[in-house]
Amino acid sequence: MNERRAAARVAPSEPIPVRLKSSLPARVLDISAGGVQVEVGTSLRPAADCELRVRLAEGEITVRAKVRRCRAWGFGLDESDRRVLLYRAGLQFFDLPPESLAKLRRYYETPEAQAESLAAAAVEPVPEITEGAIVDLPPALPQAPRRSGPVKIRINSEYVRRILQGTDKQ
Numbered sequence: 001m002n003e004r005r006a007a008a009r010v011a012p013s014e015p016i017p018v019r020l021k022s023s024l025p026a027r028v029l030d031i032s033a034g035g036v037q038v039e040v041g042t043s044l045r046p047a048a049d050c051e052l053r054v055r056l057a058e059g060e061i062t063v064r065a066k067v068r069r070c071r072a073w074g075f076g077l078d079e080s081d082r083r084v085l086l087y088r089a090g091l092q093f094f095d096l097p098p099e100s101l102a103k104l105r106r107y108y109e110t111p112e113a114q115a116e117s118l119a120a121a122a123v124e125p126v127p128e129i130t131e132g133a134i135v136d137l138p139p140a141l142p143q144a145p146r147r148s149g150p151v152k153i154r155i156n157s158e159y160v161r162r163i164l165q166g167t168d169k170q
Helices: 098-109 110-122 156-165
Strands: 019-021 023-030 035-040 050-055 057-075 083-094
Touching: 023 057, 023 098, 035 057, 050 098, 098 156
Parallel strands: none
Antiparallel strands: 019 023, 019 050, 023 035, 035 083, 050 057, 057 083
16 A cells, blocks of 8 residues: 655654643644644544644644544543543644744654754754854754653553443443
8 A cells, every 4th residue: 555645654752632622632643744643532523623732841832733534443441430432533734833843843753854853963063152252052952851650550440340241331
């Protein structure tokens, strides 16, 4: 099968908190320069415009997007440990300001592209600084925060037991 995408998709290395239509939580599955694939608990109407609020380390940005597709994907648990149907939706960005695109870049660039960017930055000559001179230096590249420590998983054993026994009636 031929790849038809204009930009490569990349699964984010860290979770990106997003909200659709300012109140609907979603989980980013993969992201590219042209759009994002999210997992959401509500069906989205294809061809509808929506607003995507993305919380990044640099601050929150609002991105306008168009729903290109949305399909039922599978079951998962919500915040109340109830079994819910999850949907996967493909959203295409439009009217994306260059500043917002620059903030998203570290999430959608492939590791190879990031290495090339770092190599290109290392090749640039460092200007000679004399005392009292004012020099414009390029901004420092953002560093992704490192994760450490234990992972906590909350499981309601009674709920799991009911699911396994097939007695869960919602």
